[in-house]
Amino acid sequence: MSETLIINFKHPLIQQADFLEQVRGIFFESSSKKDFKNLQEKNEFEWKYFGFYLGHYPEYAWVAIENDKVLGYVLGMPWTQDPTLYEIQPHLKAFENFYPEFPAHLHINCHSQSRGKGIGKILVQKCLGQMSANNICGLHIMTGPASENRLFYQKLGFNFVKELNSILFMGIRI
């Protein structure tokens, strides 16, 4: 039986094979935005929700791998109030009141064929464990109010829920 490995993005193994390309593929596959006016818009979108995290906080990025296949990834961000992130994600400002309690956030996506098998849960728990070890008191995610994934977060204990500007904010104390 093959083993699922959870590897940090700074691990040299990530530079091998085509792991980064696979992770990138999962990012675009999972995204609800499919149409881009041009390459520049596509690149900006990628930087905003993917490249920024790998570029600035690679130590908080984890990848699930099995038999050289990437099953999913989580991008953790310990400090949402990073001014450089505010610049590219201005919608974050609306939730400022909640950041003292839930300062960190994450983005997670699993490959379409690897969903519902417990990989997402393992990745979120890995991220929460790391935040806890770094004395971070809480973490949040943002999703769509009608999105299916809210049930996933609810199951994992994201019990603080606020809806604002058609964005669902869900927080978990660590």
Ligand SMILES: CC(C)(COP(=O)(O)OP(=O)(O)OC[C@H]1O[C@@H](n2cnc3c(N)ncnc32)[C@H](O)[C@@H]1OP(=O)(O)O)[C@@H](O)C(=O)NCCC(=O)NCCS
């Ligand atoms: C959301 C996502 C990351 C969850 O990862 P996953 O590996 O499929 O979820 P898991 O198998 O680890 O599920 C963990 C628990 O949540 C539950 N769960 C997961 N997705 C669910 C859903 N859509 N509805 C209800 N429950 C769900 C599972 O039943 C499981 O419960 P259990 O622990 O009692 O068995 C993954 O499905 C995904 O990538 N979806 C598409 C992209 C996406 O929505 N990303 C998040 C953007 S905010």
